[in-house]
Amino acid sequence: MRIAIDHKTHYRFSEPQARIVQMLRLTPCDTQDQTVVSWLVGVDCDARLRDSTDGYGNAVTMLYAEGPIEALDITVTGEVLTSESNGVVRGSAEPLPPLYYLRSTPRTRASDALFVFAADGVGTSGDQLDQLHSLNAALHQRFPCVPDLPDAGCTAAQAFEAGKASSRDVAQMFIAAARGLMVPARYVSGYRAEDAARSAPHAWAEAHIAGLGWVGFDPSTGLSPDESYVRAAIGLDASSAAATGGMRIGQGQEQLAIDLHVDQLGREE
Structure with a gap:
């Protein structure tokens, strides 16, 4: 599948900034x-x-800009060719061993309620x-309609207990539950071809299966990623795979807006 991506990030500052990284x-x-x-x-x-x-x-x-800066627009445009792999990640750069992704982070620590849900969800197989x-299917059933939203900083446990989640939140829930089962799991930030525009990149998870490798799971659909997905970044959690992050030197408030369009241009024959 040929996928076109147009991703604009708009920063506005109430006071000019001296430096942005x-x-x-x-x-x-x-x-x-x-x-x-x-x-x-x-x-x-x-x-x-x-x-x-x-x-x-x-x-x-890495972006380095010297002020005074009152606004900053970052634009990403491109096209990516994808093929169906049944969710299996093949040929990716893997500088870290799978066992590294058993590490818990503050954002992927599971509560007792999430552990109980995961134990029931995996079934008897x-x-x-x-x-x-x-x-994956149980999380989708629990959270059937999850949008792609800007990061609110919620942990997996907080989002689970609140009963309201984004694609980022349910991905972190899956990761927390998988690590609780001693399965290496990681967070993925990227894009998914859909008709509607959205206000944040899509998020899903990958888990490492012995003898098979890394396999993608998207709790927002209850399925594995298909050829409509584009992987952009991986990490232990949403923070370490965030699309943008950094620092600014200057006073005042920051406003962030995202305009994202991901379109399917066609399938390659």
Whole structure:
């Protein structure tokens, strides 16, 4: 499938900023089932952009801008070719061993209620892959309509107990539950081709299955990612795979708005 992505991030400041430094995890990497045809990261002010790779293997662009800055627009446009893999991640950069992704973080610690839900959700199958598919389906049934929203900083436990979640939240719930079952799991930030515009990138999870490798699970659909998905960044949780993050030097308030369109252009024959 050929997917076109147009992702605009708008920062507005109540007072001019002296300096802005941003880490952008907005560039997908090639895998066996994902090929970046074209990709451009742009900014509307004088700034230095430096490309590198972080410890997770993500493509990272560092942005450095000197003030005074009253507003900052970051634009990403590109096209990606994808193919169906039944959720299995093939040919990705893997600088870290799977066991690293058993590490818990403050945002992926599970409450007792989430642990009980996960234990019930995995069912009685002795097959690990079947258990994770059951957990994925159970989370989707519990949270059937989850939008892509900007990060509110919720933990997996907080979102579960609140009963209201975004795709980011249910991905972190899946990760917390999988790690509780001693299955390495990680957070994925990326894009999913849909008709509607949205206000944040999509989020899902990947778990490592012995003998198979990393497999994607999207609790917002109850299914594994298909060829309509584009992987952009991975991490232990939403914070470590955030599309943008950084610091600013200056007083005043910050307003953030995101305009994101992901369109299916067609399937490759």
